[in-house]
Structure formats: structure tokens, C-alpha cells
Amino acid sequence: xxxxxxxxxxxxxxxxxxxxxxxxxxxxxxxxxxxxxxxxxxxxxxxxxxxxxxxxxxxxxxxxxxxxxxxxxxxxxxxxxxxxxxxxxxxxxxxxxxxxxxxxxxxxxxxxxxxxxxxxxxxxxxxxxxxxxxxxxxxxxxxxxxxxxxxxxxxxxxxxxxxxxxxxxxxxxxxxxxxxxxxxxxxxxxxxxxxxxxxxxxxxxxxxxxxxxxxxxxxxxxxxxxxxxxxxxxxxxxxxxxxxxxxxxxxxxxxxxxxxxxxxxxxxxxxxxxxxxxxxxxxxxxxxxxxxxxxxxxxxxxxxxxxxxxxxxxxxxxxxxxxxxxxxxxxxxxxxxxxxxxxxxxxxxxxxxxxxxxxxxxxxxxxxxxxxxxxxxxxxxxxxxxxxxxxxxxxxxxxxxxxxxxxxxxxxxx
Ligand SMILES: NC(=O)c1ccc[n+]([C@@H]2O[C@H](COP(=O)([O-])OP(=O)(O)OC[C@H]3O[C@@H](n4cnc5c(N)ncnc54)[C@H](O)[C@@H]3O)[C@@H](O)[C@H]2O)c1
Numbered sequence: 001x002x003x004x005x006x007x008x009x010x011x012x013x014x015x016x017x018x019x020x021x022x023x024x025x026x027x028x029x030x031x032x033x034x035x036x037x038x039x040x041x042x043x044x045x046x047x048x049x050x051x052x053x054x055x056x057x058x059x060x061x062x063x064x065x066x067x068x069x070x071x072x073x074x075x076x077x078x079x080x081x082x083x084x085x086x087x088x089x090x091x092x093x094x095x096x097x098x099x100x101x102x103x104x105x106x107x108x109x110x111x112x113x114x115x116x117x118x119x120x121x122x123x124x125x126x127x128x129x130x131x132x133x134x135x136x137x138x139x140x141x142x143x144x145x146x147x148x149x150x151x152x153x154x155x156x157x158x159x160x161x162x163x164x165x166x167x168x169x170x171x172x173x174x175x176x177x178x179x180x181x182x183x184x185x186x187x188x189x190x191x192x193x194x195x196x197x198x199x200x201x202x203x204x205x206x207x208x209x210x211x212x213x214x215x216x217x218x219x220x221x222x223x224x225x226x227x228x229x230x231x232x233x234x235x236x237x238x239x240x241x242x243x244x245x246x247x248x249x250x251x252x253x254x255x256x257x258x259x260x261x262x263x264x265x266x267x268x269x270x271x272x273x274x275x276x277x278x279x280x281x282x283x284x285x286x287x288x289x290x291x292x293x294x295x296x297x298x299x300x301x302x303x304x305x306x307x308x309x310x311x312x313x314x315x316x317x318x319x320x321x322x323x324x325x326x327x328x329x330x331x332x333x334x335x336x337x338x339x340x341x342x343x344x345x346x347x348x349x350x351x352x353x354x355x356x357x358x359x360x361x362x363x364x365x366x367x368x369x370x371x372x373x374x375x376x377x378x379x380x381x382x383x384x385x386x387x388x389x390x391x392x393x394x395x396x397x398x399x400x401x402x403x404x405x406x407x408x409x410x411x412x413x414x
Contacts (some may be wrong), residue, residue: 317379
């Protein structure tokens, strides 16, 4: 039987062994999906604490390793490693390249390799394929290569890998069919697309769309504020339009490793085609300056008058979004850096983040609030009793509109 039919049969019989490379948010989410239909899953990671934690969970059919060669006999391998940007905002594909090179050295006949990491259009075909074909195995015949960008939304308990439609494509028809069959076992709706470039671009577009809209609303919010117009009321009114308007809300800026990062992959890919993405570039700039604006607002409010001799700010919420502990690219951390540069000390409270920047999360007591000159609400965690922040006269910068229509002299909206 040819390799394609053999693997398809294994998948249909729920018998393939799955390998996950990179057991982070995405890797563990794919692992959960595969486990849910009885696949045996092995995660490979370089982070020993992740390996120990996975192996200690004692979940049936799930194990983790730091030995790459253990992946050798996996039928389906999902690559879920980071694809960050450098300090100069250029895509950094070094981890992905390293993984592909290791795979090339032990690629087996009949394996399906799926890239789940977010990448710019062209990466699967122009980076991954040539590296894997150095093995002398041929895609579509000996091995299979697909791309299926991950769409998980950490902290969102309504949408999981199972009920979020999954974009899937392959380098060739057989690779695509196998990837569709694999995800089809545990994802309710598969969205097959014609090429891997369409799949890659779909993810990049989704994130860029978010960044552009978040930056747009932050820019317009600044104008509304200057004009004495309540932007939140404006958004609520605009959102009554039954078509053509999708509400986005002002805040301290978009964070995380996706929304502020992937548009730079797009900008870079477009530059290589001599296309300048002016709106995307502007949106990225607006997003980068937003934390600084919030820090400036705090400095203005302190205005040289401090309660305890040296200025201090309390950040409420340091993760980049509600109900998670992830602080990557968090605007709160950027606000912290700006304040620190201006000689302002910072303490924080976050029910999900115990320690960061050498500081420990403070209890949200009256004493903590009183000891600070300004409070900045940076993340909207449901667990926090925000009302208690109003119990003394400390000014509050409410970047998330927590207090909605409450008119209180301490509250400063953005
Ligand atoms: N987090 C999200 O919300 C999200 C959503 C969709 C897509 N993505 C994309 O998925 C990819 C992974 O993101 P993530 O959030 O899971 O990242 P993560 O940092 O949570 O996990 C990545 C894992 O890869 C491991 N790793 C790093 N270098 C490695 C190497 N050389 N070999 C093996 N493992 C290595 C890390 O130790 C970590 O456990 C990225 O491309 C990201 O853009 C993330």
C-alpha cells in the first residue's frame, strides 16, 4: 500500500502516534485535542520544567521528552515552536529552522509534518519544504507537509481547539487530505484552503486586522478625549449598526506573542515583494506608543507631588489579557519600563502572576493603594474587586473602562 493510504488508514482507525514539538500554549492545546480522540501523544520540548510537569500529570497516552530522536517513529508531527520577532522587529525563524533541520536528519517514510506556528506566507513552501527535501525523501510520495495555523485564544473558555474552525492546507493534495483527516478527528469544523500560502496568510490577516482596529480605536479615543466625547458611548452606539461595524475597545495596547508580533512578519514579507503596508506599519507604531502614553498620564497625575517622598505607581493586572498568567509583550510591563525610566517605582497586583521583574504581586489592600500615588488598571481580571480601589483618594487610570459610567473624581479614563 502506498504511504498516503497507509497513514490515512491509521488516522481513520485512530491509531497514529502523534509528536508535538514545543509544548507551550499551542502545543498543549493540540495535544489535548489529539488525546481527546485516543491518540497517543509525545511532546518534545527543550524546557525541562515543562517535560517534568507533563510527565507528572499522569495523563493517559501523554508523555514528554527532551530527546529529539524519540520523535523518530511518530506518524504525525505538529511543530508548535515560537516564531518571534527580533529587537529590530524582523521575523526570527531561527527556532523553526533548527527544528526543521533536526527533522530533516531523521525524517521517516510516511510521516506527516504539520506547521502550526504562525508564519508569513511562503514560509512552509520556501523554508520548510527545501529543508525537509534535503533528506532526499519526496513530499507527496514519501512524506507529507501541511500548514494549519493555530487560532486558540488563551483565557477564552468558550472556544477551544475542538470548536474553533481550523484552517488546513498542504504542500500537495495528499498532504492536505491527510492533515484534514487528522484534524477532522477532533476539530468540529475544518476549513480546507487551496494552498499553504492561503492558510499562512489567513492567520496573519486575522492578527493584523485585530492590531489595526485596536490601534485605530486607541487613536480615535485620544481625539474623543480631547473633544470631551465619551468614546465608550460612541462605540456602544456604533455597535447598534447591524452590519459593517465590529466594536474594538481602547486600552493600553495589544499584547501577547501574536497580535503585536505577526503583523511584523507580514510587513517583512510584503517588503520582499516591494509592497509597503503603510496602514499596518502605522498601526504597529501606534500600538508601541500606547503604553508610553499611559505612563505619561500617570506622570502628569503625580505632577511632582508624592505621598511618601518618592513616586510610586500600582499596576493592577500585568498579564496581557484577562484570566491568564501570560505577560509576553504585555502593555503593563511596557508601562512599568517607562515609569521606571522616569524614576517612578512600581508595585503590582495580579491574581494570576505571582512574580515578575523581581517583584511579588501585592495584596490589594487599602494600605497598598494608599501607599501609591497613582493606580493604573491595565488588565480586566474578573477575580479583582476593583471597587475597593475607590476607597481612598488615589487617582486611578482606568484603561479598561472597568468603572463604565461611574462618575467619580478619582477615575481617569483613557
Ligand atoms: N499563544 C497563542 O495564543 C497563540 C495562538 C495562535 C498561534 N500561536 C503561535 O504558535 C506558536 C507557538 O506559540 P505558543 O504561544 O505556544 O508559544 P510558547 O512559548 O507558549 O510555547 C513554545 C514552546 O516551544 C518550546 N521551544 C522553544 N524552542 C524550542 C526548541 N528549539 N525545541 C523545542 N521546543 C522549543 C518552548 O520551551 C515552549 O514550551 C507561535 O508561532 C505563535 O505565534 C500562539
